[in-house]
Amino acid sequence: MTTDRSKSRQTGPNTLLAHGPYDPRSMHGFVNPPVVHASTVLFESTDAMKNRKSLPYTYGLRGTPTTKALEDALSELENAHETILVPSGLAAISIPLLAFLGAGDHCLIVDSVYSPTRQFANGTLRRMGVEIEYFEPHVGAGIADLMKPNTKVVFLEAPASNTFEMMDVRAVCDAAHAGGAVTMLDNTWATPLFFRPLEHGVDLSIHALTKYPSGHSDVMMGSVSATKETAHRLRETQMQIGVNAGPDDVYLVLRGLKTMGVRLERHQASALELATWLEGRDGVGEVRHPALASFFDRDLYERQFSGSSGLFSFLLPGSFSRAATFLDALEIIGLGYSWGGHESLAVAVDLSDRTICKGPADGTFIRLQVGLEDVADLKADLERGLAAASSVT
Numbered sequence: 001m002t003t004d005r006s007k008s009r010q011t012g013p014n015t016l017l018a019h020g021p022y023d024p025r026s027m028h029g030f031v032n033p034p035v036v037h038a039s040t041v042l043f044e045s046t047d048a049m050k051n052r053k054s055l056p057y058t059y060g061l062r063g064t065p066t067t068k069a070l071e072d073a074l075s076e077l078e079n080a081h082e083t084i085l086v087p088s089g090l091a092a093i094s095i096p097l098l099a100f101l102g103a104g105d106h107c108l109i110v111d112s113v114y115s116p117t118r119q120f121a122n123g124t125l126r127r128m129g130v131e132i133e134y135f136e137p138h139v140g141a142g143i144a145d146l147m148k149p150n151t152k153v154v155f156l157e158a159p160a161s162n163t164f165e166m167m168d169v170r171a172v173c174d175a176a177h178a179g180g181a182v183t184m185l186d187n188t189w190a191t192p193l194f195f196r197p198l199e200h201g202v203d204l205s206i207h208a209l210t211k212y213p214s215g216h217s218d219v220m221m222g223s224v225s226a227t228k229e230t231a232h233r234l235r236e237t238q239m240q241i242g243v244n245a246g247p248d249d250v251y252l253v254l255r256g257l258k259t260m261g262v263r264l265e266r267h268q269a270s271a272l273e274l275a276t277w278l279e280g281r282d283g284v285g286e287v288r289h290p291a292l293a294s295f296f297d298r299d300l301y302e303r304q305f306s307g308s309s310g311l312f313s314f315l316l317p318g319s320f321s322r323a324a325t326f327l328d329a330l331e332i333i334g335l336g337y338s339w340g341g342h343e344s345l346a347v348a349v350d351l352s353d354r355t356i357c358k359g360p361a362d363g364t365f366i367r368l369q370v371g372l373e374d375v376a377d378l379k380a381d382l383e384r385g386l387a388a389a390s391s392v393t
């Protein structure tokens, strides 16, 4: 029996998703890992208990064969040393920030960040005595000018939440490292299939597994995949705080991963088709989709990403009531937060908390999560919304 799992590094991403590092031979041949519900793990002896650091499992909170199967699959996809699982995407943001920041430290965060990340930084981190500063997404190597002797973390997100600005990840990370900071990137939009941050100088890659990995709008979970240098501190902080992900939810994400590649292909194709179609419509302003030829950061996208997912925005010029009329006329596309599931969603984007990357002078960005429905039906739905909005200024 071979134990060499390195075969995975030579295989394509869909083979990786289908097989993962979990070895069915370790579980009597069953193709999926068991769902292990556990707190207590029994030890062979007092001696084994004393030397438990050498054992794979010691307590439910520290992990089970179920959590390990998902952690290992994500580590392999992200080319990371280790991955931790937490109960939400937001916890996958707050825990690494808590791990690497303390009173008196300075933290740089991209201004176009996911809004709850800003709320955590402005709330909890500032209360802890951390100095928070926001920077423009196109800063590139210019981040060096913002680095201070006490800058411990540079936090990135690519593309930008809701407005899709791209970043030169390598340039920012190199300058951050030169200044002694750890770099983190929220990689939820691209998934590890389309972008692998650790290969661009990022130390910690963050995912809301709630989105594409789970894929069915029925699970909340997050992950952080770390380099060898940052993994220990991350894991110890997770254990000190005392959070992990529950086994049934972990199993659902493992199941979701198996089909993530084919789902993303469809999300990608449908979103591109709708974005291209929207570009030519009356009453529609700028369409912000990283893979569109007209997109201002297309170069940065092409250089770093190998594909696009199903989330993009477009501008509806005019009053907010025009945007509300558009949204309220939709029949298939639901109004709701989150994304990455099978069903299409739309929201009016709120950019009021931005300090640098402000919202448009006129109009409202509508963010679309393009699901797995037939594109013709989604087009007809958008057409319905635009027709309703055309009577409002």
Ligand SMILES: *Cc1c(COP(=O)(O)O)cnc(C)c1O
Pocket (backbone or CB within 6 Å): 088, 089, 090, 091, 114, 161, 186, 188, 189, 207, 208, 209, 210, 211, 220, 221, 222, 338
């Ligand atoms: C949704 C989301 C999160 C948070 O995920 P939850 O599981 O909803 O907490 C973090 N980052 C980005 C970019 C997201 O879209």
